[in-house]
Amino acid sequence: MHTDTERCVRAVHSKDSRFDGWFFTAVVTTRIYCRPSCPAVPPKVENMTFYPSAAACQQAGFRACKRCRPDTSPGSPEWNARADSVARAMRLIRDGVVDREGVPGLASRLGYSARQIERQLLAELGAGPLALARAQRAQTARLLIETTGLPMAEVAFAAGFSSVRTFNDTVREVFALAPGELRGRAARSAQPPATPGVIALRLPYRAPLNPSNLFGHLAATAVPGVEEWRDGAYRRTLSLRYGHGIVALTPHPDHIACRLSLTDPRDLTLAISRCRWLLDLDADPVAVDEQLSADPLLAPLVRKAPGRRVPRTVDGAEFAVRAVLGQQVSTAAARTHAARLVTAHGLPVADPEGGLTHLFPHPGALAGLDPERLALPRSRRTTLTTLVGALADGSLRLGTDTDWERARAELTALPGFGPWTVEVIAMRALGDPDAFLPTDLGIRRAAGELGLPSTPAALTARAAAWRPWRAYAVQYLWTVDDHPINHLPN
CATH class of the missing domain: 1.10.10.60 (Homeodomain-like)
Structure with missing residues (x-):
């Protein structure tokens, strides 16, 4: 977008916060760069130049505005809506991979040479x-x-x-x-912060944001000991690179309050990245809602409560295990199964401020579990143990850098993985904004009430007009059914 000068100038003059993170305005006379919504008087047009990233501004010799703090802008929504190498590279950089593994490590994860990655990022981000x-x-x-x-x-x-x-x-x-x-x-x-050792910060997002389905879903499916809703905040434990942490996330009208307790401060970058990913905070709700509203049957749902996000996860492997445990059972039963795994195999942690007791077990910790001790049908035991084995030995990777279609193919090849399980993992663990669940019971009920096609094939055909935002359409369709996932807890 930064190459469309006229559009950028209009955004700066109107101080439009929707474009924060999309591009940055650098002022050649002051050598300062700002976000588009900076409250200062806009500079003359001839003194503006535009860059696609804060890094490009800094590299060109501009310094961050002390008033609007452009370094705290939401991330570009492009990196979570795309699956190409540049988007995957940006998600990895956001997770701190370059600091830990260098540019060769980044390139290796993406399957390119360091020179190719350098060239692609320079071309798109400056x-x-x-x-x-x-x-x-x-x-x-x-x-x-x-x-x-x-x-x-x-x-x-x-x-x-x-x-x-x-x-x-x-x-x-x-x-x-x-x-x-x-x-x-x-x-x-x-x-x-009232508690020593706690890092308190604000996580910005593009308005609007509807917290009901986002936090309602996380609270309704929370695994006891790992997650909880307490005093208006979603709290959970985090397994991180150098240690672990506990985070509390509270929705506010213009930000998400984030309180982090980390055993090692080197994990701060990764923890923030995981929290933003979990809450889908870099989404562009205006673009999503505009396209979905073009369908007259979806439009009333969007108008009623715009700005719904896709609740994701802080760990792809964790979510895949939980998805298998939730196959063909109620939300309460899925939580019970997951809680048993956590108690038996999760690492205990201390939580002075609440009731969190464990980290969710890593695949390696689950690799040796006895399937006979799982209170699951035999076929689902096989599904779970096969999944855990593939995650533990690295033959299956479900990270922010994972190629979406390749992961779908690898999951489909495992026993017991049907379209629903594969797509819900693609939606919440991989972050594919176009993942779709036409066989989901709640979606089929919503389709029936709204007059949409009821069969999976016909509904998928109708949903082609919602692409590439079908995962967001799922969030709106789920609201037709009065389920706890659609409401903030009391």
Whole structure:
């Protein structure tokens, strides 16, 4: 979009927050870059130039606006709506892969050479993987500086910098303030979290956001010990790269309040990425709702409660296991089965603020489970143990970088994986915005009430007009049935 100058100028003049994260405005006279919705007086058109990423702005010598803080914009919705190599690379960079494995590790995961990935990212984002990772490190450092009391040396290494000197230089270059000055400004304008060791921050999103189905779904399907709804917040444990964490997510009219407790601050970038992915916060609800509203049978559902997101997961392997446990049983029964696995195989954790007790077990911890001890039909035991084996030995990968169609084919080849299970994993674990569930009982009931075709084949044909947003259409169709997943808990 950044190449459409006229459209970008209109967005800046109208201070349209819908375009935050889509592009960035750099002012050549002040050498500052902003988000489109910056509250400052817009610069003259001839002094504006536009970039597709904060990293490109920084690489061109611009520093972040202290007023609108463009580094905290929502991510571009493109990276979660596409399955090509650039989108997958951006999801991996967001998860901190470049910091941990370098550009060769990023390229290896994608099946390309480092030079190919560099060329593709430069062409589309104006910055290579190192510059993109550097911009993310700067944002992580800022969060740690402003929300914790960690010594600056610990902040530097937790954010992924190789040295304190590089950390200091980057912070000064990007924010035009020394790390100590950033902390001083934050201390004057914010209250520290009530609980020591807790990182409190705001997760931005593009409006509108309807929290009912998003948090209602997560709360209604919560696995005891791993997830809970408490005091208006969805809380859960997180298995992370260097340790584990507990997060509390609370919906507000203009942001999601996020409170993170981490055993290792180096996991902050990954934890934030997982939370944004879980809540689908980088979506473009205006584009989604506009297309779905073109169908006269869906339009009333969209008008009634716009901005529905797709509730995802913090771990693809975890969700796949839970999807198998939920085959042909009620939500309550699926939670019970999952809770038994957690108690028997999950790693215990301490939660001073609530009732969370375990991490969801990794596939390796489940690889040796005795199928005879599972209170499941024999065929489903086989499905579960085969899935766990494939996840544990790495022959099946369900990550943010996974190729959607390849994963579908690999899942379909496993015993007991029909279209519903494959598509619900594609929708919630892989993040495919076009995943569709025409055989789902709730979808078929909704189709009958709305006058849509009732057979899976006919409904799929009708749903072609909803592409590439059929996963969002599923969220609206589910609201026709009065189920707890559609309502915030009391």
